Amino acid sequence: MKFPQPVSTQWIADLIHAQVIGDAQASITGINEIHKVETGDLCFVDHPKYYDTCLKSDASFIIINKAVDNAYGKTLLVCDQPFEAYLTIVSHFRPFVPATEMISNTAVIGKGTTIMPGVFIGHHVRIGRNCIIHPNVTIYDYTEIGDNVVVHAGTTLGADAFYYNSKRDRVVWYKKMKSCGRVVLEDDVEIGANCCIDKGVTHDTRIGRGTKLDNLVQVGHDVVIGQNCIIAAQVGIAGATTIGNGVNLWGQVGVSKTLHIGDGANVLAQSGVPSSIEGGKTYWGTPVVEAQVKRKELVWVKRIPEIWEKVKNK
Amino acid sequence: MKFPQPVSTQWIADLIHAQVIGDAQASITGINEIHKVETGDLCFVDHPKYYDTCLKSDASFIIINKAVDNAYGKTLLVCDQPFEAYLTIVSHFRPFVPATEMISNTAVIGKGTTIMPGVFIGHHVRIGRNCIIHPNVTIYDYTEIGDNVVVHAGTTLGADAFYYNSKRDRVVWYKKMKSCGRVVLEDDVEIGANCCIDKGVTHDTRIGRGTKLDNLVQVGHDVVIGQNCIIAAQVGIAGATTIGNGVNLWGQVGVSKTLHIGDGANVLAQSGVPSSIEGGKTYWGTPVVEAQVKRKELVWVKRIPEIWEKVKNK
C-alpha cells in the first residue's frame, strides 16, 4: 500500500513509538510485505530468521525489534512489537469505516454500467464502463474493476486475506494480519456466481484481461492471474500464486500458495498443484504430473495383480 | 428458447442481414443449440466440421456461413458471422433488462410461499405454492420453481452458462455465448445454501421432483437431474450432463460435462466422474470405478513393497 502522500520517518516513528536509526526526516512512500516492497517503502520484521532478507530487500525503511548492525544502509525504526506497529500504521491509513448505505458515495461507477439490486459497493471502489454487477454481490473498499466486466450474483470481491500472525503461547493463537491491498479486475473479465476473490495483504490481487471464472471459485490474497485464462467451477487458488496467460484450470482443481503456473498450462479437473509447473503442457493428478504420465501410472496400478501372479510363488 | 410467437424467416433474415435459401415466408418457432433443436426451430453453425451434424439435425432452419448444398431440405439463412447472428437474435428476444426492485413486478408467486428479506427475483420468474425462499437468494429472469420448494440463503439460480466462443487471434479470446435458457426446479426440491444452478444455454437446466441439494453445490448449464436424488455439499456437475432418478452424489464429487449417470447410481465422496456410468452401482475414485474395484486396488498398491522384496535380487 502506498500512503496517500509520503510521510516523514519521524512521523511514523511517533505513531508507533519507535526509535529512528538513520535519517528521521526522510520521506516514506508506503508499507509493504517483504516480497512486494519497493524503494521508498517501509517493511517490518520481527524474527531474527528474516532480518537478513529484510535488510537486503528493496525496502528503504525497516521496522525491527533490534538495533541490528545495518550494512545495507536502511533507515531502521526500532520498537518492541513490529507486527503491532504494522497494524497501527495500516489501521491509520486504511481504517475500517462501517458503511451505512449499500453503495458508498465515494464509489465511482462508469457510464453504461448496471448495478443490480442488493449489490454492496464499499468506499473508494472504482468500476469502469459497460459492466454488469448482478444481485447480492459484495465489493469491499478500494476494489478496482475495468470495462466490460460481468460479476455474477453472490460473489464477494475483496474480503480479507486469510493470513495470521501465529503464536501458541497466548489464548488466541492467530492474530490477523490486516489487509490493505486491493482486488483489481481488468477489462473483459467475467466472474461467476458465489466466487470469492480476496484482497492482497499489502498489494493487489489481480485478474487479467479477458479471463473468465466459473462459479464458486476461490482466489486467495495477492494471486495474479494472467489474460485469457479459463478457471472452471470450484477451483481454489491459494495466496500469492501467479498464473500466466491462457491457462486453463478445470473443475475443482486446487493450487497451493506462492507458486507459478506457466503460460498455456492446462490442468485437468480435480488435480492438485503443490509447486510450480511449466506452461504449454497438460497436467493431471494430485500431485500433478503430465497427464500422459498419470494415465500410464493408472494402467500400471491395474497391472499389479498380474505382476503378483508372476512372483507369488517365489 | 421458443419465440413468444412464430416469426417469418424473412423477418429473422432481415434482423441478421442474411440471405434466405428456401422458403422466406416459413414460420420459425425458436432458436436452439444443435443437440436441443426441434422441428420448426433455428440453429446456427459456423465451422465446416459441424455443417453435416447441423444439416442432419431436427432444425428446420439453419444460420450458416456458406451456401452449402442442402440434401436435407433445410431452409438456410446465409451470413458471414453465424455466432454473432445468434447473439443478435437472443438479444432481441431475451434482452437484458436491468432491475430496479428486489422483486420484479412481472414475477408470479404462489399462495403460501414465503419470500424472506434480501431475495432478488428477476423478470418473468414463476414460483409455486408453499415455498420458502431464504434471505439473500438471487433468482435470475425466467426461472421456474414448483410447489413445496425450499431454497436456502445465498443461493444463485439462473446465472449465465459458462460457455464461450473461443478464437485465439483476437485480444479477448473468449466471447460469451448468451444464455437464453432457464432453470426449472420441480415440486418438493430443496436447495441448500450458497449453491449455484446455471441457466441452460438455449434450453432448461432442470432439477427433478423431490431431489435435495446440500450447500455449495455447482450445477452447470443444461444439466438435467432426475427425481429423488441426493446431492451432497460441494458437488460440482458440469454442463449438459444428465443424471437419472434416485442417484446419490456424496460430498465434493466432480462430474464432467455431457455425460449420463444411470438411475440409482451411488458415487462416493470426492470421486471424479469423467464419462457415463451405469445405474444401480456404487462408484469411487478419480476416475471412478466400481467401489469394490477401487478398494482392492488400494490394497494392491500397499503390497508393492512386498512384491519388491520378492524380486529385488533378480
Place this chain on the structure above:
Amino acid sequence: MKFPQPVSTQWIADLIHAQVIGDAQASITGINEIHKVETGDLCFVDHPKYYDTCLKSDASFIIINKAVDNAYGKTLLVCDQPFEAYLTIVSHFRPFVPATEMISNTAVIGKGTTIMPGVFIGHHVRIGRNCIIHPNVTIYDYTEIGDNVVVHAGTTLGADAFYYNSKRDRVVWYKKMKSCGRVVLEDDVEIGANCCIDKGVTHDTRIGRGTKLDNLVQVGHDVVIGQNCIIAAQVGIAGATTIGNGVNLWGQVGVSKTLHIGDGANVLAQSGVPSSIEGGKTYWGTPVVEAQVKRKELVWVKRIPEIWEKVKNK
C-alpha cells in the same frame, strides 16, 4: 432443544395424539436426538432396530410406535408415527416465523459491533461485542455469536441440517427432519466469505474460540470444532463430526460424518478423511494415511515399471 420451560408428559401426549405408559404428570425438559439426549428429555424411535439403543439412552421419555416391554423405566409415549410426532413438537416450539425486516427486532447485538448493509439477522439471534458482520451475510434464527467475531460477506449461518427421513415407497422419498438446533460461534472466531455453517438438528453446531475459517467452507449440522483451528478454503465437514483443538485442515479437504479428529492433527490439501484420526500427526491422501506413508506409496507406484522389467519374462 430444550423447551422454554418444562411441559407435562400428558400435554405432549395430547399434542401428538399418543398414549402414555408411565407418569403422565412428569415434566419433560426438551427433545433431542438419541445421541444428544439428556435426562429429562424426550427422544423418538420408529424402527425396532433402534428400540434398544433408545431405551438404554439418557432419555427419560420416548416416543415409540410400539408398547414395548420397558426394562429401563422410561416413560413411553406410544403413537403410530414417531417421526411425524417429532416434527409436530418441533414445529410447535420452533415454528418458522417469516421475517419482514433485514434485522429482527428480537435480535440482541452487542456494543461496538458493526452490522454492514444487506445483512439478514433472524429472530432470537444474539451477537456479542466488537464483531464485524460483513455485507449480505445471512444469520438464521437462534444463532449465537460471541465477542470479537468477524463474518465475511455472503456467508450463511444456521441453514437447515441436510438430514432426511427416507422411505422409497412414496413419491417423494425424502422427508425433512426439521432442525431446531443452533449455530454457536465462540469468541475471536473469524469466518471467511460465502461459507455455510448449518444449524444442529436438535443441538448445537459449534466453532471454538479463536478458530479461523477461510472462504467457501462447508460445516455440516452438529459439527463441533475446537479452539485455534485453521480451516482453509473449500473444506467440507459432514454432519456430527467433532474436531479437536489446534487442528489444521488445508484447502479442499473433505471430512466424513460422525467421526473425530484429534487435537493438533494436520490434514494436507485435498485429502479425504473417512473415519476418525488421532491428533498430533500430519495426514495426506484419499483416504488419508500419515503423510510420510502416502509419500512412500507414491514413490512405490512410480517403481511398478521397474518391477515389471524384472519379472516380465517369468
